[in-house]
Amino acid sequence: QKEVEQNSGPLSVPEGAIASLNCTYSDRGSQSFFWYRQYSGKSPELIMFIYSNGDKEDGRFTAQLNKASQYVSLLIRDSQPSDSATYLCAVNSDRNDYKLSFGAGTTVTVRA
């Protein structure tokens, strides 16, 4: 079983719609959860982090965390063509809070 799993996509949404990305993780002791955006050939860019159960909103992005279900999601509201990228879910290890485990990423395409 992979430590962090994401739907690979591609996820295609029309401009203005909500893109919903899901991520599950296997380490029940994980404490910190991150979403990175990666454009093709570029570096991962941190867009959201969440530590507590519930929702966290930042602009058009909302991260949702459910530790009991070992599930974290990212919603992108009012999707724009510039949101087209691969979104990486990352989770820290319980014992070593510096070691991030990444999912393979979900590729999102926003259709104009």
Add this chain to the structure above:
Amino acid sequence: NAGVMQNPRHLVRRRGQEARLRCSPMKGHSHVYWYRQLPEEGLKFMVYLQKENIIDESGMPKERFSAEFPKEGPSILRIQQVVRGDSAAYFCASSPPRTDGIQYFGAGTRLSVL
């Protein structure tokens, strides 16, 4: 404030040669992490270093790979006697001492082994 700087951006090596990848962390960051990204796969942790110390190298292959972060200068990831399977994107990230897991990534070095 410059971000994490990696060079070269692209590196081509023939089998058996050595590859040296460099990473300068963000100003004020003393922790450096190296990750490898293979096509269609997520980033895989390789090594975590602080100045002059290797803290965790559990993700590094046992042979041919080494990393250092000297007191002065950038962190270096060194791959000896490269093989085709080493072809990947290598990313460096950095963080300040208190991080809560947040790491900032460089643009990566794309290594191609012919």
